[in-house]
Amino acid sequence: MTTRTAAQRHAEARASHRARSADCPTNRLLDRIGEKWVALVLKELAEGPRRYGELARTIAGASQKMLTQTLRRLERDGLLARTVTPAVPVRVEYALTPLGQSLVPVMRAVTRWAEENIDRIDVARETYDAHDAERRSQRS
Amino acid sequence: MTTRTAAQRHAEARASHRARSADCPTNRLLDRIGEKWVALVLKELAEGPRRYGELARTIAGASQKMLTQTLRRLERDGLLARTVTPAVPVRVEYALTPLGQSLVPVMRAVTRWAEENIDRIDVARETYDAHDAERRSQRS
DNA sequence: CAGCATCCCTTGAGATACTG
DNA sequence: CAGTATCTCAAGGGATGCTG
Numbered sequence: 001m002t003t004r005t006a007a008q009r010h011a012e013a014r015a016s017h018r019a020r021s022a023d024c025p026t027n028r029l030l031d032r033i034g035e036k037w038v039a040l041v042l043k044e045l046a047e048g049p050r051r052y053g054e055l056a057r058t059i060a061g062a063s064q065k066m067l068t069q070t071l072r073r074l075e076r077d078g079l080l081a082r083t084v085t086p087a088v089p090v091r092v093e094y095a096l097t098p099l100g101q102s103l104v105p106v107m108r109a110v111t112r113w114a115e116e117n118i119d120r121i122d123v124a125r126e127t128y129d130a131h132d133a134e135r136r137s138q139r140s
Numbered sequence: 141m142t143t144r145t146a147a148q149r150h151a152e153a154r155a156s157h158r159a160r161s162a163d164c165p166t167n168r169l170l171d172r173i174g175e176k177w178v179a180l181v182l183k184e185l186a187e188g189p190r191r192y193g194e195l196a197r198t199i200a201g202a203s204q205k206m207l208t209q210t211l212r213r214l215e216r217d218g219l220l221a222r223t224v225t226p227a228v229p230v231r232v233e234y235a236l237t238p239l240g241q242s243l244v245p246v247m248r249a250v251t252r253w254a255e256e257n258i259d260r261i262d263v264a265r266e267t268y269d270a271h272d273a274e275r276r277s278q279r280s
Numbered sequence: 281c282a283g284c285a286t287c288c289c290t291t292g293a294g295a296t297a298c299t300g
Numbered sequence: 301c302a303g304t305a306t307c308t309c310a311a312g313g314g315a316t317g318c319t320g
Contacts, residue, residue, distance in 0.1 A: 034174020
């Protein structure tokens with residue numbers, strides 16, 4: 001049976017596109033920096049090396065598990081370096097690599113735009129939600 | 141009992157921090173542009189207005205549900221405008237608003253960094269994974 | 281054409297308890 | 301101090317069928 005349904009063809013199109021999309025550098029980067037705690041970790045490390053405990057205190061919103069996971073993934077991507085000083089107790093320090101530092105200006109651009117325009121977004125949302133409520137009430 | 145355990149205090153600290161973090165403009169923006177299909181939609185609309193069907197074909201990787209959801213959220217945030225031309229059949233066109241256009245350069249900065257450095261990230265990952273495999277084999 | 285509604289499964293993320 | 305391991309639950313995202 002070489003015949004395929006439209007649904008099958010669509011699924012195949014999506015599958016192949018997904019593969020290409022997974023290769024797309026922009027999406028891959030956004031997957032990473034879009035993770036919940038990445039922006040905060042990068043922002044903190046942009047100001048200098050930090051010990052694990054310092055990060056945990058500064059980014060108090062992240063659970064220990066998420067913080068570790070975030071740090072590991074960033075380390076794996078070569079954006080930060082983890083240095084263990086074998087002492088008692090152990091001392092673990094995280095610092096941005098040159099690659100990680102080169103990302104800082106980009107993050108700053110995102111941050112600046114966000115701070116300058118978040119109000120406009122909020123206004124747009126309120127307007128949209130108000131109209132949305134209106135529409136709903138008219139239908140019912 | 142006014143006594144609270146360490147766990148309770150930590151939970152409270154996280155809760156209050158979560159509230160602040162949800163207010164953080166950068167995180168809110170990253171939540172939006174980090175969504176799976178947002179970057180592709182913005183990139184496409186940066187080149188001009190598009191009809192729903194055009195977007196669906198260009199961004200073939202997204203399911204219909206996700207594409208609609210993405211467009212609605214961007215519309216709600218005032219980043220794009222949806223124009224319905226009542227005809228038979230209906231014609232719906234999406235275009236960036238001025239606010240949406242002001243975000244384009246930021247997205248381009250992200251894209252450029254991603255394209256220039258994705259290779260370094262890949263190398264870092266391979267190195268990291270290789271060492272990881274080594275560590276695992278030594279333990280067992 | 282341009283969606284909406286529903287079902288279902290995978291993934292993200294928090295809580296909790298334990299360790300070198 | 302700086303983690304690891306496990307459980308659980310909610311959200312994200314896809315497949316499918318239907319509609320103005």
